[in-house]
Amino acid sequence: MDDALTVHRLHFAFTVTYHYLFPQLTMGLALLILILKTMALRTGNEHYNRAARFWAKIFGINFALGVVTGIPMEFQFGTNWAAFSKAAGGVIGQTLAMEGVFSFFLESSFLGLLLFGEKRLGPRGHWFAALMVFIGSWLSGYLIIATDAWMQHPVGYTLGPKGEILLTDFWALLLNPWALWQYAHNMNGAVLTGCFVMASVGAFYLLSHKHVEYGRTFVRIAVIVGVFSSVLQLFPTGDAQGRMVALHQPVTLAAMEGLFETKEGAPLAILGQPDVEKRRLDNPLVIPRLLSFLTYQRWKAEVKGLSEVPQELWPDNVPLVYYSYHVMVGLGTIFIAILVIAAWKLRRGTLYTSRWTLWTLLLSLPFPYIANTAGWMTAELGRQPWLIYGLMRTRDGVSPQVAAGNAWFTMLGFMGLYTVLSILFLFLVYREIEHGPEPDGGMHIRQPAASVRAA
Amino acid sequence: METIWFCLIAIMIAMYVVLDGFDLGAGILHLLVAKTDAERRMVLRSIGPVWDGNEVWLLAAGGTLYFAFPALYASSFSGFYLPLMIVLWLLILRAISIEFRSHIEGPLWAPFWDAVFCGASILLAVFFGAALGNVVRGVPLDEHGYFFLALWTNFNIGPAPGILDWYTILVGVAALLTLALHGALWLAVKTEGELQLRARRLGSLLWWGVAALTVIVTAVTFRVQPQVTLNLTERAWGYVFPLIALAGLAGMRVFFARADDRKGFLASCAYIIGMLTSVVFGLYPLVLPATDVTRSLTVHNAKAADYGLRIGFIWWVIGMALCTGYFVFLYRHFAGKVKLDADHEGY
Numbered sequence: 001m002d003d004a005l006t007v008h009r010l011h012f013a014f015t016v017t018y019h020y021l022f023p024q025l026t027m028g029l030a031l032l033i034l035i036l037k038t039m040a041l042r043t044g045n046e047h048y049n050r051a052a053r054f055w056a057k058i059f060g061i062n063f064a065l066g067v068v069t070g071i072p073m074e075f076q077f078g079t080n081w082a083a084f085s086k087a088a089g090g091v092i093g094q095t096l097a098m099e100g101v102f103s104f105f106l107e108s109s110f111l112g113l114l115l116f117g118e119k120r121l122g123p124r125g126h127w128f129a130a131l132m133v134f135i136g137s138w139l140s141g142y143l144i145i146a147t148d149a150w151m152q153h154p155v156g157y158t159l160g161p162k163g164e165i166l167l168t169d170f171w172a173l174l175l176n177p178w179a180l181w182q183y184a185h186n187m188n189g190a191v192l193t194g195c196f197v198m199a200s201v202g203a204f205y206l207l208s209h210k211h212v213e214y215g216r217t218f219v220r221i222a223v224i225v226g227v228f229s230s231v232l233q234l235f236p237t238g239d240a241q242g243r244m245v246a247l248h249q250p251v252t253l254a255a256m257e258g259l260f261e262t263k264e265g266a267p268l269a270i271l272g273q274p275d276v277e278k279r280r281l282d283n284p285l286v287i288p289r290l291l292s293f294l295t296y297q298r299w300k301a302e303v304k305g306l307s308e309v310p311q312e313l314w315p316d317n318v319p320l321v322y323y324s325y326h327v328m329v330g331l332g333t334i335f336i337a338i339l340v341i342a343a344w345k346l347r348r349g350t351l352y353t354s355r356w357t358l359w360t361l362l363l364s365l366p367f368p369y370i371a372n373t374a375g376w377m378t379a380e381l382g383r384q385p386w387l388i389y390g391l392m393r394t395r396d397g398v399s400p401q402v403a404a405g406n407a408w409f410t411m412l413g414f415m416g417l418y419t420v421l422s423i424l425f426l427f428l429v430y431r432e433i434e435h436g437p438e439p440d441g442g443m444h445i446r447q448p449a450a451s452v453r454a455a
Numbered sequence: 456m457e458t459i460w461f462c463l464i465a466i467m468i469a470m471y472v473v474l475d476g477f478d479l480g481a482g483i484l485h486l487l488v489a490k491t492d493a494e495r496r497m498v499l500r501s502i503g504p505v506w507d508g509n510e511v512w513l514l515a516a517g518g519t520l521y522f523a524f525p526a527l528y529a530s531s532f533s534g535f536y537l538p539l540m541i542v543l544w545l546l547i548l549r550a551i552s553i554e555f556r557s558h559i560e561g562p563l564w565a566p567f568w569d570a571v572f573c574g575a576s577i578l579l580a581v582f583f584g585a586a587l588g589n590v591v592r593g594v595p596l597d598e599h600g601y602f603f604l605a606l607w608t609n610f611n612i613g614p615a616p617g618i619l620d621w622y623t624i625l626v627g628v629a630a631l632l633t634l635a636l637h638g639a640l641w642l643a644v645k646t647e648g649e650l651q652l653r654a655r656r657l658g659s660l661l662w663w664g665v666a667a668l669t670v671i672v673t674a675v676t677f678r679v680q681p682q683v684t685l686n687l688t689e690r691a692w693g694y695v696f697p698l699i700a701l702a703g704l705a706g707m708r709v710f711f712a713r714a715d716d717r718k719g720f721l722a723s724c725a726y727i728i729g730m731l732t733s734v735v736f737g738l739y740p741l742v743l744p745a746t747d748v749t750r751s752l753t754v755h756n757a758k759a760a761d762y763g764l765r766i767g768f769i770w771w772v773i774g775m776a777l778c779t780g781y782f783v784f785l786y787r788h789f790a791g792k793v794k795l796d797a798d799h800e801g802y
Contacts, residue, residue, distance in 0.1 A: 064554040067507065068547040072540075074517055078532025079539055082601065085532070089525025090759030094767060097518035101774035104511040109781035112504035117788065166760040399533035401603035410540040417544055424551065428558050 004404040005395050008080045011411045013380075015072055017373055018418050022066035024372050027141055027187060028194020029059050030134040035221060037130045041123055047440055051217055052130070053118070054437035055198070060115050061428050065421060067108075072414070074100075080407065084387055084397030091157055091167045092147045095174070099143035107136030141190070142183055149179035151388050152379065153248050165391070178244055182379075185237035188229045189375060192335060193368040195226030196361075199342075201433055203362040206352055211436040216352055219342075219361065223351070227343040230335045238332065239294070245382070246295045246303075249389060252382035254306045255318045256325040257291055266291040266303035274322045279307065315384040324377035331371040338364060456765060457758040460523040461742070463771065464516060465735045471512035472583075472731060473637075473724050478506040480638015482549065482576025483631065485569060488642060488657055494650045495569055499553060500793040501645035505785060506553060510546070522767060526600060527742050527757040534594055534602040535586065538618045542582050549575040577631065584630025588623030591680050591734060592616065593744035593751070600752060612679060614746065622679055629668040633730075636661040636707070637723045643716035647792050651716075658719070659711045666704060669730075673697075676737075680744065683737030693736045700729025 033055050040048035074096060077085045085093075110132035118126045156172030157165050167173065202218025205211045246253045253259075258274040258281045259266060268290035272281040292301040306314055315321050338360055345351040351358075383389055387397040481502050489495040521528045532539060552572035556565055592612055594602045607617035610624075619627075639658030643651050677684055687693050703726030710719035738744070743752040758764065 061554070061558075064550060068550045071514060071546060072543045074514060074521075075532060075539055075543060077521065078528045079536050080533070082529035082533035085521065086526050086529035086600075089521050089528055090763045093518065093522025093525055093528070093759065094763060097515070097522045097767070098770060098774070100511065100515035100518035101771060101778065104514055105508065105774075105778035105781055108508040108511050109778075109785045112507065112785060113788065116504055120788070160760070167763040167766075170763075170766045399529075399536070399601070400599065401597070401601045402533055402536050403603075406536060406603075410536070413540065413544060417547060421547070421551065424555060428555065431558070 004402065004407060005398050007404045007407040007411065008398050008402070009394070011080055011407050011414075012076055014411060015069070015076065015414055015418075017376070018414075019066070019069040019073055020373065020376060021369060022062055022069060023137070023141070024190040024193045024369070025062050025197060026059065026066050027137050027190040028192070029055060029062070029197070030130075030137045030194075031191055032194050032198055032221065032225065033059060034127075034130045034134045035225070037127045041127050047213065047217070049123075050438050050440065051214055054214070054432070056114060057432050058429055060111070061425065061432070063107075063111060065425055069418070069421070080399055080402065081387075081397050082399035082402075084392065087163065087392060087397075088165050088388060091154075091165055091173060092150055094167065094170065095143045095147045095150070099140050103136045103140035103143065107133055107140065110136065138187065141187055142179075145183040145186055146174060146176060146179045148379070149176045149182050152182075152383055153178040153244070154388050154391055165388075178248070181237060181240045181244055185233065185241045186375075188233050188237055189368070189372045191229045192226060192233060193372060195222040195229065195339075196335075196364055196368045198222035199226065199361045200363075200365040203358040204433070205436070207355065207358050207362065211439075213440050214437050219351065219358075220346060223339060223342045223346055223361075226335075227339040230332070230339045233332050234336065238329075243295065249382065250304045251306065251309055251314060252321070253295070254304060254308075255315045255321040256378060256382060257303075258318075258322045259291070259303060259305045261307055262302060262305040264292070264302045265289040265300045266295075268294065269326075271326075274319050276318050313385065315382055317381055317384070321378060321381045324374040324381065328371050328374040328378060331367050331374070335364075335368070335371070456761055456768070457523075457754040458740075459768065460519075460758070460764060461735075461739065461754045464519055464523065465732065467512060467516035467519060469728050469731045471509070471516055473727050474509035474512055475506070476634045476637045476727060477641035477720075478502045478509055478638075479576045479580050480634040480636070481642055482572050482638070483580060483635045484638050484642070484654070484657060485573040485576070488639070488653050489650060492565060495565070496557070497646050497650055497793055498642060499556065499572075501642060503553070504789045507550075508782065508785065510550075519767075519771070523759055523764060524742060524752075524754070524757040525759055527752050530596065530600050530602065530752060530757075531590075531743055534604055535589065535618065536603065537606050538582055538586065538604075542579065542586075545575045545579045545582070549579065580631040580634045581624075581627040584627035585619060585623040587630070587734065588626030589618060590743060591626070591676060591683075591738065592620075592622055593680070593746055596743070596745035596747070596750040596752070598750065600750065622675060625668075625675065626672060629665070629672050632661055632664045632668060633727065636665050637720075637727065640707070640716060640720040640723050644720050645793050655711070655714065655716065662707055662711065665726075669700070669704065676734075680737065682741055682744065683734075686737050686739065690736075693733075696729055696733040696736050698729070700726050700733060703727070703729055 033052050036048050036052040036055065040046070040052060077089075077092075077096075110129045113121060113129040114126070114133050117129060121129060150173055153176060154165075155176050156167060156169035158168050160166045198218045199222035202215045202220075202222060205215030206219065242253075245256070257266075258269050258272060260274075260279040260281070265288070267284075267286035267288045269281055270285045270287065272284035272286070274280075275282050289299045292303055293299050295301065295303055306318070342351060342357050342361060345354050345357055385393055385395070387394040481498050485495065485498055489498045517528075548571055552568040552575065556568035556572070559565075589604070594604060595615065596602050605617045607619040608615055610617070610620045612620050612622050636658055639654045639661060642654035643658060646654065703722045703724070706722030707719050707726065710716070710722055740753045740755065741751050742754055742757055745751040
């Protein structure tokens, strides 16, 4: 635990995991707010504008935390992973700098207008601000995914004389096939988080008989959007992402599935605990031949096991890769079940009075966060021991001059500060939910638009 | 190509300092200039819609530095590990103090965040100044181009310096006063009444401190970093940068006398840009001077591959054109004096 490499890895893992709790809701809500604004514009019903204003407030708090926890991520490439940055900065610096230049300016400028500019911009202008915030946050997502995708599957480069990595094809970097599927899968996951948060708040209002009209709107929109994205999450995006892994990172696939020995007609493990020492899966519950079929569309296809390569090249924490993958897939399956049932009841007109379904939606709030986190853990732990797959080992990327003690100091600092942020976030968001949207039909007393005014 | 990127990054950093500088300045003076809750809300509203976008210049400059000069990014970020992390914490505290202050009305909530806002802004200004001081003074790079600096050692500039020594602290204090003055002028432009008068009076006082420190820091810098003298003698046209700074400094005094805050603020922008470009001109081609001069990082040995720099230039120009558009629109949209609404909502 004391060697600097471990501390630097924990440092990044902690700060990035915490950070991504916020952007996933930002990106998901950006789409849902845009949908609400579009409905307001098309129906002329002020109800949807008030609903959008309510979510924009939560969006604002969430966005602020996404920004403040995101800035440390950009710095940490240099502070904690200097050797990696020096070697690869000419490539991934491109996408990271583009994120700053193209999406951060866009988001930050139009967020101010979305939150404070409604009155002066008018309905169309305000809808446009919502659109720009949506584009900004989704573009930001793409450039980050393109960065990670290059580390998972490096393309468009050559090696220089001193081992530095030189970019040779900008479009290959930007249109990396790995990035396209990973982006679709990831953004869809963010939409699921947005839908579950919105559905959960809606269910809370319906069950506690407060703001009932809004409760219905929230549950309806969230369930309709959610049922599509929960299915898309499995197929085609999850499926295609899995095949990318099978094609380019077969060792990772074996670790995800807990497959130690190469097999023809490999089974799909539903449950079981990987025992790395004995190289087997304990207490397995499997579906025969399914893994072969899912990976290669042939029931008898051969799937390579971990034993094919020396253990030194395995992900250094096989059980964690296995568990995070299984948690992600398991939750994704449960999401489909919940949302299909809710959508079916919505169609039959019984959803708003169905206490069991509403309670399920209410309590499902944390799970999309867990599923998204588990998905990222699968990707990043699965890439180990490589920092850039096949090119640079994680242990070679760390800052040579930053001692373990200094990294511990800053990690503890972040832990303390982020604890404070969590408390503030929960407190402020709870107050907004408790306060609720402005009552339908009444005068709107709260007018964020009028707050900054020219003389 | 690398010289172009050197200039572009310098421009981005100057943009950051000029724009976020007045946010920081407003924060530094927050407790001093605004006495009542209403006045403090005025201060926050004057920067409310723009500070976030202003901070993006720091991120964009950092990102651009990363891809154009990866070796510099890697070396300086890991070497300045501790102060950078502290800057990150301060940026987080400043951001949440601005964003969260208005969410709850209570006798303790707002004053607490006011104090956090003020404290974080003061420390940020000092640390940014000290960072500039460190780059000018140089750092002990090893043979692989890395270093690590403690926060302080014996407060001497050599041979084993810390982040804080007498020189960098001096630059830090100069930055604090400069940004405080910049913020005072911004507040004078954006507010009215008692608050405006107080900001103008404080600014006028701060000017003397800034003028005195300008002379001292400049004199000392010539001794700390010999490259500056060398560059000025070789390329005499470089005197234009310190002249811009001097003109800005003089301009501020003139406009204080005329109580013309808008022009005073522009003069302060010119002063800041003049000072920063003077430093940048004085260092070129060095980007991170080393104690052992042969190990110094320059634009030539820290740059990324030419192909990437050329491609980057294309999207950078497009991106900057777009973002100039947003900024013009945003600043026009929120132009004029800030007013408080009766309903106490938002800022």
